[in-house]
Amino acid sequence: MKLRHTLGALVTAAAFSLAATPAFAQSTVKLGLIAEFSGPFAEYGQQIHGGMKAYMKQHGDTVAGKKIEIIQKDTTGPSPDIAKRLAGDLITRDKVDFLVGFGLTPNALAVAPVATQAKKPMIVMNAATSIITTKSPYIARVSMTLPQVTEPLAQWAFKNGIKKVYTVISDYGPGLDAEAAFTKAFKAAGGEIVGGVRVPLQNPEFAPFVQRAKDAKPEAVFLFLPAGEQGIAFMKTYKERGLAEAGIKLIATGDITDDGVLDAMGDPTLGLTTSFHYSAAHDSAENKAFLKAYADANGTQKRPNFMAAAGYDGMAAIYESLKKTKGSVDADAIMGALKGMKIMSPRGPITIDADTRDVVQTIYIRKVERVNGGLYNVEFDKIADVKDPGK
Secondary structure: OHHHHHHHHHHHHHHHHHHOOOOOOOOEEEEEEEEOOOHHHHHHHHHHHHHHHHHHHHHOOEEOOEEEEEEEEEOOOOOHHHHHHHHHHHHHOOOOOEEEEOOOHHHHHHHHHHHHHHOOOEEEOOOOOHHHHHHOOOEEEOOOOHHHHHHHHHHHHHHOOOOEEEEEEEOOHHHHHHHHHHHHHHHHHOOEEEEEEEEOOOOOOOHHHHHHHHHOOOOEEEEEOOOOHHHHHHHHHHHHOOOOOOOOEEEEEOOOOOOOOHHHHOHHHOOOEEEEOOOOOOOOHHHHHHHHHHHHHHOOOOOOOHHHHHHHHHHHHHHHHHHHOOOOOOHHHHHHHHOOOEEEEOOEEEEEOOOOOOEEEEEEEEEEEEEOOEEEEEEEEEEEEEOOOOO
16 A cells, blocks of 8 residues: 555656646646635636636737636635645646636645645635745735735724624634734724634524624624625624614625625625725726626626636736746746736735735725615725735
């Protein structure tokens, strides 16, 4: 058995070694898209891919003389073993040049050592746990981290009269990051955490958790949940349990008011204050161009959210890095091109930090309002050039 494992490891290492050979002469650059395309998190992969397609619709499918090809793979949800196997298949069988996507942290962390071993640039387009970029020198992130969007909200809340908070977070990496960042910043400002609870990542039943928050009698509940259907379920329970009528405010990271599901969440979200890096209502020429390109590439039935914006920006980073390397996909040359890169995004200016390979960006404080018949996150305050406080 030991000999079989040893031979298997040698074959895998040889395949990765061959896959890591610079491919200057090839005419196609292949992007291996690993994300969630089925199950309760299917929207993650669809939004990321939609944003990537929007960029290619706007900028064409060739750059630096190379044609761009996307090969799509489905993790089916938070499935680290599947994500790792898919990454190996993409490298050894499909000969991809980049690993991209990653809606959820467990999948990104599982693929990080694969990217290191095979020397493949890995562009993270959503997964938001702070430590991810520390797990491989070949990872760059264009989305956000939870501490990055949470710390400004804690400071804003205290300045605006909220002194006692109860925390409700999803029990996995990004949730733990959000809880730690909010608690540290809120206490440092002078606030008090009167209690907290961590809910399961999959299939949470919110009623008992929301009731415990109400019984603690805070001035506000701080909430982090992964974007999508859980937000709809939580807001329904929040309304049924009468927290608003009890005078308990709700503040959250922008995952809860994801643009993709905000209209489905309905009027209970009106007035909800969140902090985040992207809103479909962001008022800029770049965002208007992004919204048009997204509709042209994907149709008008679905509103793009922050994952779509990161998919779009991830493609911008790949295109600009290939321009700098004159089409070379050598991993060290690509990472050198990415470090310090500045991009004018639909969310505003962003930079890939040269030291951490993580995104630096403006964080906005927003409130849900009805605009032209739809619900939107309307920005009313901002903090510029926020780095990830977790590093």
